[in-house]
Amino acid sequence: MAEDFQAAVEDGLRLSKRIYFGKDRAVAPPKPPTEMDRSSEHPFLPTSPMVYAVISNPSIVDNPDMPSYQPYVHGKCDPPALMPLQMNGISMEVECYMDTAFVTVNGSWRVHCVMGSRSCDCRIAVPMGETGVEVEIPRKSYSTQFATMDNESDTVPGAKPRASGKRKIDGGTNLSVKLKWSQKLMCHGSQFTLNIPFKFPEYVTPAGKKIPKHEKIQLTVNSCPGTEILSKTTSHLLKERYRQAGKSVFLYDSDVLSWSSSDVSFAYTISSNDTSGAVLLSSPPLLDVDRREMFTCYLFPGNKQSRKVFRREVVFVVDISGSMKGKLLEETKNGLFAALTKLDPEDLFNVIAFNGETYLFASSLEPATAATIENATQWISLNFLAGGGTNILLPLNQAIEMFSDSRNSIPIIFLVTDGADKDERHICDVMKSQFTDRKNVFPRIYTLGIGMFCNHYFLRKLAILGRGHYDAARDVDSIEACFRALFARASSIFLANLAFENLDQIDELEVFPSEIPDLSSESPLVVSGRYRGTFPETLKVKGFLPDMSNFSVDLSVQEAKDIPVGKCNSHDSLYMLRNRSLLAYEMLAKQEIELLTAEAWYSDRKELKEKIANMSIEYSIISEYTNVVLLETERLKITADPAAGRRASSKVNDVKTEEPTPRKILVLRNNGLGFGNLIATEENIIPGFSAPKPPEAGDAYIKGASRCCGWLCNHRCCWCCMGVCSRMNNECANVMTQVCGALACLGCYSCCDSCTGQEG
Secondary structure: OHHHHHHHHHHHHHHHHHOOOOOOOOOOOOOOOOHHHHOOOOOOOOOOOEEEEEEOOHHHEOOOOOOOOOOOOOOOOOOOEEEEOEEEEEEEEEEEEOOEEEEEEEEEEEOOOEOOOOEEEEEEEOOOOOOEEEEEEOOEEEEEEEEEOOOHHHHOOOOEEOOOOOOOEEOOOEEEEEEEEEEEOEEEOOEEEEEEOOEOOHHHOOOOOOOOOEEEEEEEEEOOOOOOEEEEEEOOOOEEEEEEOOEEEEEEEEEOOOOOEOOEEEEEEEOOOOOEEEEEEEOOOOOOOOOOEEEEEEEEOOOOOOOOOOEEEEEEEEEOOHHHOOHHHHHHHHHHHHHHHOOOOOOEEEEEEEOOOEEEOOOOOEEOOHHHHHHHHHHHHHHOOOOOOOOOHHHHHHHHHHOOOOOOEEEEEEEEEOOOOOOHHHHHHHHHHHHHOOOOOOOEEEEEEEOOOOEHHHHHHHHHHOOOOEEEEOOHHHHHHHHHHHHHHHOOEEEEEEEEEOOOOEEEEEEEOOOOOOEEOOEOEEEEEEEEEOOOOEEEEEEEOOOOOEEEEEEEEEEOOOOOOEEOOOOOOEEOOOOHHHHHHHHHHHHHHHHHHHHHHHHOOHHHHHHHHHHHHHHOOOOOOEEEEEEEEEOOEEEOOHHHHHOOOOOHHHEEEOOOOEEEEEEEOOOOOOEOOHHHHHOOOOOOOOOOOOOOHHHHHHHHHHHHHHHHHHHOOHHHHHHHHHOOOHHHHHHHHHHHHHHHHHHHHHHHHHHHOOOO
């Protein structure tokens, strides 16, 4: 898909040369990518929110304000070209809370490349997942909503159904686009780093000296009660405009000559030397299907440098099936090599490669000495050869048998796979029984899913059962980074077997995840849940440390209340920060939907699936049990008296605005991760590629004809054939045409035999 997208954008940039910008030499057309930009691996993939005109007919490409009357272009663009639209303005609001950032981007683009009398489709591309979209154009607006898969119109009261199809946008139209998404912050101890794609290519800059260009970034950092922001670094000139305990607002607002050429990067440190945290309570929203009270508990590891972590016993279980060939396996090996170098000599490790069978580096755990690590590296280079199927249970059982039932170390299984297994529920049952047999510390399972063919909810369920964590690398370029980050979290555990105490007054309690993971020095721990009863004023959390001593901490319990309004020093603007309970809702709902989906897949309970679908609709969060519906709202003006409208009266009282009613115009495909693809796994299809299609009848005919022509060319001189053909009369040429057609049919017959393995 990436290659096809890049090719379409490159075709669009070639078409942009047809656009006429007038005789003023100072007004230059958008600059194409430089040679340095082209030298990158993906020069035309979006590195920021972008909007493209989808051009199938190149003859419609022209300046809508200043036609050039160029010669007509014959032919079509197949596949359609993507012409990047020029951007008129961009603003972004970011709200950071705990380990999550909520991002809202507002941008304005213009269809500058299509004649005013023609129209085209437009495509919005955002280099982030799970994005909500709203689009405003004159007289119409478009938005996305979530709907159940059974009846999408139920979620839109009064919605009018309409035939599915794309919406055409007229040339010269200005589009106002609003994008919303949430993303995780990168964490390292008490330092948090935010990275948002905000690098715009030069060719989206409007052509013209007098066209104003304005950028605005507003960033709100909530460091949670009892903590404070100590230090910060930023990529843009963000200035602090508001501050109170545990909360700061930063602003960048400027007219620019060219759009931002770097991503938004912001890093800050939370003041906490030792383990700390708090609990926030909130009531469910009015339309929430679950009426139980909500809580969010967070623990910060602090920035204590001399903290001791548990000794590690690690078994890397890595998929080397046929679908892992090429760059997927190379990136996985790079991540594995980096992880091995992070082990200490007193740690123990082993490596198991698996497909339909298993291949062990050693029969038992080996000490992570420099010599052993070198031997393991050489073994991986020689034995990680992609091929075969996928059998996950066998290597998991072999890994568990290697661990000693000891209390002074943390056994870790680090599973990496890109495929699905037909016995995934059985695997979960086996792991459950294995864990209950352990008296002290049962093995932690950390899972990394690659691509879209593996069952990500199976991997998440395994991580929940093993008190570990799960991550997904959706594309090949993110495999090594995800591998490194997940292993850093797994190898820095300093507080294990966490549990809540003094909850005697609570009648009902459900915690997400059901098994509380260990606390790592690399990242905070966020646990949410639902309850009925009276929550204590102080929540006690206990666990044990690497020296086997018990640990407990008292967390203050607070109600999530409104954050007060603050006044800025610049332009006397008021900055109303978001309601803290709204942030808690969004954080809890997203985590709850993901964890409940893993449970719904495992238990196959219908009522749980319905609950997830209702939550997805209520909170506008993507799920596996809802579809995304595109709505169109048309704003019309009607006259109070039809006769007045015919008289073209200019009286304001004769005109009123019709109440806009959304209409469902398109049901988009489900954008969830899915529950794996067994067929793709069995056929060893590489993630990111689709299954091969059977040849069309016309293709088989052409292939057969070319095979016959190839046979003739191999046995006769080409110049002789050309000389004979030039001396044929019409009757002989007709006979030869019929003979070639018959020979082509024979070629198709043999081609069908080779494709199907059957005659006829």
